[in-house]
Amino acid sequence: MSKQWSRSLRVVVGIASAAVVAGSLAACENSTESSGDTVYFGVSGPKSGTSAEYGRLWQQGFDLAIDQVNAAGGINGKKVALKWEDSQSDPKQTVPIATKFVGDSSIIAELGDFSSPASIAASPVYNRGKLVQYGFTNSSTDFTKGGDYSWSPSITLDTIQQAVTDWVRAKAKKVSVVYLESDWGKQDFGFFQQYAKEKGIDIVYSSSILPDSQDFRPVLIKARDANPDAVVHLGYGPDGALVVKQLRDVGYTGPFFGGQNTPQFVELAGSAAEGDIVNGVFSPSDPSPRIQDFVTKFRAKYNTDPGDFNVYAYDAVNALVQAAKYGGATREGVLKGLREVKDFGGIGFSDTFAFDQQTRRPGKIKPIELVLQNGKFVPVTTSK
Template sequence: MVTVTVSVKEKAPVKIGAAIALTGKYATSGQYYKMAWDLAVDEINSEGGINGRKIQLILIDDQSNPTNTANAYTKLIQENGVIATFGPFTTDCTVPAANIVEKFKVPMLSAGSATAALYQRGYKYYFGVFPPTDAYIPPIMETFNSLKDEVKTIAISYESTDWGKELGSKLKDAFTNAGFKVVVCEERENGGMDYTPLLTKIKSLAPDAYLDAGHTTDEILLARQSKEIKFNPKIWYGGLTADYNFLKNIGAKDAEGVMGSIAYSSNARTQGNRQFVDAFKKRYNVDEVEYHAGIAYAAAQVLFDALKRAGNNLSPEAIRNAIAQTDMETVIGHVKFDNTGKDMYSFMPLVQIQNGKYEIISPSTVATAHVEFPKPAWGG
């Protein structure tokens, strides 16, 4: 008897790509994006991929440098042949990336930029699941308005990036319009080595609350130097302190009472979140799921759903149209885009570190704890 073996040619993979910070100052955050995307890709491929085609994820390290981003996305599209992309981390890197995908008409699902200005540029191929700066304000103001009898004066600093400037400006306007006195609103260096002069100046104004619009690395240094000069306002807020790297570096005792904003919580009771958290912890042997990982995973959920709905016509335009029609549940909640590419349901809860954990204190509809006020002095 003769046995004939028939070789079935495997279908060509569906190529998607991204430039992400795997080295440089944002590498810690960038690694979380990679980890979440790798998990999502392996999960969907184990289920048969997209209409029988496996996903191939192509990543380029942008080294945390916006000057590398445009070239990276050009290479992904023209040389690697990707038909859809994830966005990079930080607004400074996302702006040049969005310009490139718009030029080549290849869709981008962004999970790393919060600037609202990106949705005002008329892009047709850019979509974002990360809450824009507008979403930071209502939860912050809900908490501050509840403390108006105790909190009168506000000091604000912000990093010298598009996102930092935008959030700093929105914070100043929101507090001024609500009747608080903003004693200073000052731009600072992004990635600085010494913020003591700035903090000393702000301390001399004796504000009831201090808010900084900055990324985690800078917030760690600002917290340490606030402790060094004994700057202990009643409220200390750092834009991206809701990152377990902040808590690990500062320590639970010093971090007690610090506030921040968060785009994703591993404790959220959203569809599929428990399964994602368990899978992420098991795969990477970690105790916590950092919020960048959650928002990145949600971007993958949206993109893969759109790829499935695009059917056999996996052209960039068909994928773009499928993304635009998204109306689904994800680990960050419901996602549906308006005609600017912004998620209509995104919001940015205000959290506070209490007893070594991030507790949501606003909005009250999803709060897991009441605000701890005033913030204890550094070190308790």
């Protein structure tokens, strides 16, 4: 799902505390009704900085969804559009963006931010301002604890690592693990440790890595020298590409689990990542008519195959539109829809779902195992 995760929890909590006051003041001036002929969703996400690639992929998914929604009549006759603020996925920037969105009465829901720390920092503002914060790529289990207005369809880290450790166990009994030095990375590694122990996987070496580093070789040499059956990377596309390339540079030739299903990862990693296994929610090779209709339309618009982060964004717009059609094109209407609609779906989900009202996440959604073959990620079950 990558993100600039190097912010510490202390920074996030400090920002969040200040945000409560800002959100409260903004909420006092805010009307929940969207006036005029256009309904707006606010987007807090990266268009520049180290996570800009994700914003680019989001934009493609957003635009395709909005084109289709508006061609079909919008939300009860109103057109749908976005108001986007570039956050660089930085917690220090998401708080003022949230205050701005809460104070803009034309915005009926917010999409983003990309990283969980960036979203969590802004959650107090959205919750005090009673504006739905739809963190559709926020996999941290802590995100939806922010309040009744924090929602996410993202698969959580614990569910991801339950699946990943199954895939690892099929190839390895002992592993070296590198993970991002961030709150998110530590939480992810904690879940990996938990499930690895349960499944008899021996972690022979582990180390955090700094997201902004360009040279991981000192850590990777130690990971190699621990003689693992596989190396596991818990992080994102840009750092994952460097890790796998540098692993091959220092002579490691075994299985690699890590990186992300993004064009940037595939391009940066090159042949070093061939055979890499990642978790995902989507593959353009899925033969179902629903998936192939989406893939055809995406290719026609962008002349390339869609990937996970295009799908996340496409599905997020459609979910909020469905909620607003049900409950009304207002902030209250979106919340009502998320609470009561029982048949949300999308390209990234095999079945329809309803949100669990306690966790504000869907249940029973699991990642799929993807392997990189000839420069493309395909489901493991169809790659053999």
